[in-house]
Amino acid sequence: MEKTKLIRTRTHKGFTQQQVADYLCMDVSNYNRKEKGKLKILQGEWEKMAKMFEVSLDNIYEPEENNHFVFKDSSIGNYLGTNHFYTIPEFLLDNQQKYTQKLEEEIKTLKEDNNALMSEIENIKLKNNP
Numbered sequence: 096m097e098k099t100k101l102i103r104t105r106t107h108k109g110f111t112q113q114q115v116a117d118y119l120c121m122d123v124s125n126y127n128r129k130e131k132g133k134l135k136i137l138q139g140e141w142e143k144m145a146k147m148f149e150v151s152l153d154n155i156y157e158p159e160e161n162n163h164f165v166f167k168d169s170s171i172g173n174y175l176g177t178n179h180f181y182t183i184p185e186f187l188l189d190n191q192q193k194y195t196q197k198l199e200e201e202i203k204t205l206k207e208d209n210n211a212l213m214s215e216i217e218n219i220k221l222k223n224n225p
Contacts, residue, residue, distance in 0.1 A: 096132040101144065101155045105130075108148045118147050122190065135159050 105115060116126035119140055128134040136159070145152045 096157070098130050098132060098136070098155075098157050100157050101136075102130055104148050104150060104155050105144075108150075110148070115144065115147065119143060124186070124190075128186070132159075 105112075112126050112130065113123045116123040119126065125134060129136045129140070141152060141156055145155055148155065
């Protein structure tokens with residue numbers, strides 16, 4: 096269920112979803128899901144938003160309803176005769192894949208920069224030691 100009190104307060108106070116997401120240290124898409132009622136808003140998050148908006152918790156809080164998730168992956172483990180079922184929401188896997196790709200691109204760039212610096216160092220050594 097959409098958090099209408101939260102959305103109304105956020106827009107009335109002039110905050111964007113991105114600003115609130117940054118304040119809560121989360122991705123804007125996750126914050127959007129929380130406003131839409133697709134993800135649970137934790138008690139600490141409610142308190143932080145009330146502080147950010149300078150309102151009482153009662154002005155923004157709306158109770159959670161049951162959340163439903165679509166799972167992309169399911170793993171099963173067995174430890175000492177006890178079955179454990181692990182499920183991962185699809186959006187977490189997607190976010191993790193995007194983050195991994197971003198890190199791989201950064202590593203590639205850093206390696207290229209390192210190689211260029213090493214070449215410069217070698218050139219300087221050759222010029223100084225004929």
